[in-house]
Amino acid sequence: MTFRVGDRVRVSDRAHEGHHRTPGYLKGRSGRVERVHGGFTNPETRAYAGDGLPERTLYQVLFGRDELWPGAADRTYVDVYEHWLEAV
């Protein structure tokens, strides 16, 4: 799945055993793609001496306060790999 700037996305709510870079507070939350950073090796396999291939596209996703906490920032930007994002 590839996304473009402006696309609405939801962070997958799945559990993951082992190292991954998707913060728990985002799981199941919806946001909007702000930047497409490009392809990067996958930290989930790289962490275990793997080569991290195939590369995964990394997106900067914008989350509004109403998706997080009442005291959250107006905008919270988080970098999320494509295999953690679902189309909304």
Next chain:
Amino acid sequence: MSGHDHDHDHDHDHPHESIAGDESPIATRARALEELLVEKGVVQREDVRRNVDWLVSRSPADGARLVARAWVDPDFKERLLADARAAALELGLDPGPSPVVVAVENTERVHHMVVCTLCSCYPRALLGPPPDWYKSLPYRSRAVSDPRGVLEEFGVELDDGVELRVLDSTADIRYLVLPRRPPETDGFGEDELAALVTRDSMIGVAQPA
């Protein structure tokens, strides 16, 4: 109890090389990991030493040079905001191993602050080692759940209507805040301006004054 008990029976054969003799448990663990990695041929001891030397040789002075140049040169500022890695190279600075460095600009209307909720991702090449509080659980959690409260504790009061943006650097991208130029600094030279730029202002938890 302080440090390592050297009276116990040694049933392992790796060398003990604690120079300080009284190291923290985390340092002991790091040393043990290093021993294993060297023993297994994964890393060379020289590589470890060189990387540690590089890390501790970095300082916020480099980031401050980027900020000061951006304050005096609008064209450079545009290039910095478009590609901070390239902008650092342009000034002869080492942007570090991260393939992408993103600079974000604080203005009268928008304030950015940076956190790594998962660990301690930080633009070390341009800012040096992160402060301890940046790596602490309270900062890492509250920067996303209560960022205005955190800013207040750092002494930053945002004017009404200023949009607060938090950047959680979870992956390969490193973020650097371009703070607002302090008032009454017209006519300041680049070096004078750079001296005003603090580490914390480039994390987004302080304003240069």
